[in-house]
Amino acid sequence: MPAQLESGSAAATAVKAANAAKDRNEKVDFKMVTFSLAGKEYGVDIMSVKEIAKASRFTYVPNAAPFVRGVYNLRGEITSVIDLRIFFHLPAERKEEESLESLLILRVDEHVFGVIVDGIDKVVGISSQSIQPPHPIFGDINVKYIKGIVENSGKLYIILDVARIFAPAKEEETTAIETARGIRADSRANAATAEVKAAGADVASSFIRETLASFRTFYVSSLNEAWFEERFAEWKREKSGKDLQLHEASDAEDFVRPFFSPGTGRLWEDDYIQAFLDTLPDTDAKSLNIWNPGCGKGFETWALACILRRRYPETRIKVWANDSDLLAISMAPNMVFPENIPDFYAEFMVSGRNGLSFNQAVKDSVFFEFHDALNPNPLPPLDFILCRDMLSLMAPADQKRMLDDFYEKMKPSGLLYLGVNERPGEGWSNAGSEAVPAFRKES
Numbered sequence: 001m002p003a004q005l006e007s008g009s010a011a012a013t014a015v016k017a018a019n020a021a022k023d024r025n026e027k028v029d030f031k032m033v034t035f036s037l038a039g040k041e042y043g044v045d046i047m048s049v050k051e052i053a054k055a056s057r058f059t060y061v062p063n064a065a066p067f068v069r070g071v072y073n074l075r076g077e078i079t080s081v082i083d084l085r086i087f088f089h090l091p092a093e094r095k096e097e098e099s100l101e102s103l104l105i106l107r108v109d110e111h112v113f114g115v116i117v118d119g120i121d122k123v124v125g126i127s128s129q130s131i132q133p134p135h136p137i138f139g140d141i142n143v144k145y146i147k148g149i150v151e152n153s154g155k156l157y158i159i160l161d162v163a164r165i166f167a168p169a170k171e172e173e174t175t176a177i178e179t180a181r182g183i184r185a186d187s188r189a190n191a192a193t194a195e196v197k198a199a200g201a202d203v204a205s206s207f208i209r210e211t212l213a214s215f216r217t218f219y220v221s222s223l224n225e226a227w228f229e230e231r232f233a234e235w236k237r238e239k240s241g242k243d244l245q246l247h248e249a250s251d252a253e254d255f256v257r258p259f260f261s262p263g264t265g266r267l268w269e270d271d272y273i274q275a276f277l278d279t280l281p282d283t284d285a286k287s288l289n290i291w292n293p294g295c296g297k298g299f300e301t302w303a304l305a306c307i308l309r310r311r312y313p314e315t316r317i318k319v320w321a322n323d324s325d326l327l328a329i330s331m332a333p334n335m336v337f338p339e340n341i342p343d344f345y346a347e348f349m350v351s352g353r354n355g356l357s358f359n360q361a362v363k364d365s366v367f368f369e370f371h372d373a374l375n376p377n378p379l380p381p382l383d384f385i386l387c388r389d390m391l392s393l394m395a396p397a398d399q400k401r402m403l404d405d406f407y408e409k410m411k412p413s414g415l416l417y418l419g420v421n422e423r424p425g426e427g428w429s430n431a432g433s434e435a436v437p438a439f440r441k442e443s
């Protein structure tokens with residue numbers, strides 16, 4: 001074959017190979033969202049990006065790592081927010097608290113994270129075959145978190161591997177790149193990612209506290225903190241990795257349902273009555289004064305009046321029962337019950353045309369009144385105060401006001417009865433049982 005033909009054939013083959021390579025490189029099969037960090041261009045796989053956002057005033061997370069800016073309520077979904085610049089030890093411009101930050105909302109497995117970057121640019125489509133492996137010359141960040149490098153339209157992009165950035169922490173391992181302070185980047189990053197992973201769950205309780213107040217007017221404070229922490233741990237187990245947050249009133253209702261004391265909204269049952277009787281002290285007093293704020297429709301008031309008459313049959317009993325619900329309190333004095341009530345109440349009932357009602361002796365011992373307990377309420381020194389669960393439905397400042405009022409009105413030997421999951425704290429000593437918490441004021 002002539003030399004010219006051989007040369008032409010080789011050239012044609014080379015052109016075909018070049019064109020094939022060009023076709024491969026021009027095939028767009030990878031899209032990335034591009035952004036800037038400390039003057040360099042970065043990208044992440046668009047499949048990892050849930051959305052982009054602008055946000056400020058993140059909720060502070062106590063004792064979190066420096067790169068954790070807090071958490072962000074993204075339409076009810078609690079999102080941990082990290083500053084990617086600080087995470088990678090890059091310079092970060094300090095902004096005013098109100099200034100909006102550029103956020104990439106990333107979804108990694110079942111978790112959602114927000115990362116702060118300097119600026120978000122655009123979506124860029126490239127051929128995956130044009131991505132080159134990372135190289136140590138990109139030493140601003142640890143190469144283990146770089147998926148690759150790609151050039152597009154005159155810009156060089158560093159593609160991050162978000163799955164590795166947010167992977168669970170592993171045992172400490174040696175890395176090729178040290179930070180400027182001589183701290184191994186891997187050990188720092190591993191510890192950091194562990195904290196970021198935990199941040200959402202750790203601070204979700206803060207948002208649940210807020211939403212309980214909004215949806216259910218239930219306020220977490222020192223009064224019920226122990227119950228809340230136990231319930232939150234149970235809630236996490238129930239959800240098993242699902243969204244922990246309360247998105248509507250029914251979610252809040254589900255969360256607080258185990259909080260309330262036995263017999264709420266009905267006459268107390270025999271077991272609870274006996275447990276209550278066991279807490280009552282002996283007394284030779286001629287009369288006993290009792291306050292029942294937040295009595296609602298009066299079920300617990302009537303139950304208490306019967307219990308006290310059983311325990312102190314020769315003593316004058318006077319129960320002041322208040323509630324700010326006008327409809328409920330107006331119905332309380334004339335309640336009528338069906339025949340199938342607990343046996344304990346039989347001796348205190350009389351039968352009428354419409355059912356059973358309490359006898360006159362019990363009725364004479366109870367005074368129902370429309371009244372807001374937060375307003376002044378002149379009462380004589382009290383032997384007992386019954387206020388089950390109501391305090392937890394008040395703002396913490398009002399809880400304190402009520403407890404101070406209880407302390408002032410209570411006799412030194414008196415007992416304060418709270419809900420089964422409420423504890424008054426300082427100034428009160430335990431004088432009841434686990435089933436029926438009762439407290440005596442300390443002098």
